[in-house]
Amino acid sequence: MSRARAAGLTGLASAMLALSLHTSATAAVEVKTGDVQQAMKDLAKTDGVVGAIGELYVDGRRQGQGSAGTRLLGGKGGHIPAASRYRVGSQTKLMTATVVLQLVKEGKLRLEDTLAAVLPQVAQQDLVERAGEITVQQLLRHSSGIPDFFASGKFDDAFDFTTYYSPIDLVKASREVPRTGEPGAGFAYSNTNYVLLGLIVEKVTGRSLSAELERRLFVPLGMKHTYLTTRPPQGIKGPHGHGYHPDAKGRPRDVDRQNASFGGAAGGVVSTSGDLSAFYRALGQGRLLPADLQRAVGQPRPDLCGGTVAAAAGSGPGFLAVTYTSADGRTQFAVSTTLKIDNRQAMPINDAMNKAAASVLCP
Incomplete structure (x- = not known):
């Protein structure tokens, strides 16, 4: 789930599907890269960062890794293992969209197909306004006009660690918020779109979204360390970095637990740099979807390294994660930072992450 657009890139998480990338005849050409460990050291010096990890993969092989800062606040807990798990936030949307x-x-x-046709419940119970006009494509592209459930003000995603909310509970909350526009009129980022897409996957397949992600992506791609969190108290397995969010008095409070209710199809995946690299490589090489369907969710323009690298990001309380992928599909650089500031105010950290990526991918 992406509570804010602090990264300035979060909206690209679903749109990255449009990159119709294929391994070229130049696959044997050496890829020149920079020092990952030094990039993480520089990134960890940014105000608001507790710890930073990153791994670089070229043609499916790890070419570098780095870890800087510490696992816990105040220089405690030692370094975060570079290959450890972390929350990927709205990069989950790209996986959900792939399954759809x-x-x-x-x-x-x-x-x-209209939302009312594939999920009759939302129309019959008036859970989504104008459900008979909203299409699957509009949900994918954030052009449905359905508001974000967070805008209801009913949820504390930073400090409510235990209350379980079903996907339908989140959809109901969004119904109390004014629409952001006409169906199909334009882009308006909303996590509710992907909550609904997750429900559509479950309705069409008769299986949970978690099971479909496992069956279609995680197992075939060898993403052994990746899973979808759906209910509290599910968290991050194994040693990992802890993130922090300011409380009402501005004091950083550990938010490592988080509430899996707010993630799900919109942002609930926990993964590793290596597993994410496998996903983006397969997507970029056309092994998951044909080009026409990749284009179905919009077409971003790669804007790093002279327009040869695109980024997909996810953000939430205590973290910011970005995966950078080269336009030829060969290279992935996956980075995770844990924070001690409000992630909605993390634009300087996003800029520092882009700078770190540039030092590695376009030295």
């Missing part, structure tokens, strides 16, 4: 589009490819769903 695979169902389209299989003829089990159509992009032009």
Whole structure:
């Protein structure tokens, strides 16, 4: 789930599907890269960062890794293992979208299907306004006009660690917020779109979204350390960095536990740099979706390293994670930072992450 656009890139998480990348005939050409460990050291010096980890992969092989800062606040806990798990935030949306589009490819769903047709409950119970006009494609592109459930003010995603909210609870809350626009009129980022897409996956397949992600992505791609959190108190398995969020008095409070209710299809995946690299490589090489379906969710322009690298980001209380992928699909650089500031005010950290990525990917 992406509570803010602090990264300035979060909206690209779903749109990255549009990159129709393929391994080129130049695959044997050496890729020149910079020092990952030095990049993480520089990144960890940024105000607001507790710890930073990153791994670089070229053609599926790890070419560098780094860890700087500490696992806990105040220089405690030692370094974060570079290959440890972390929350990927809204990069989850890209995985959910991939599953949805695979169902389209299989003829089990159509992009032009309306929300009311595929999820009759939301229309019958008036959970989504104008559900009969909103299409699957609009949900994917954040052009449905459905407001974000966080805008209801009913949820404390930073400090409510234990209350379980079902996906329908989140959708109901969004119904109390004014629409952001006409169906199909334009982009308006909303986590509710992907909550609904997760429900659509479950309705069409008869299986949980977690099971479909495992079956279609995690197992085939060898993403052995990746899983979807869906209910509290699910968290990050194994040694990892802890993030912090300011309380009402401005004091950083450990938010490592977090509430899995707010993630799910919109942002609930926990992964590693290596596993994320495998996903983006497969997507970039056209092994998960045909090009026409990749384009179905919009087309961002790679804007790093002279337009040869694109980024997908996820942010939430206590963390900011970005994966950078080269336009030829060969290179991935996955970075995670744990924070001690409000992630909605983390633009300087996003800038520092881009600078670190540039030092590694376009030295």
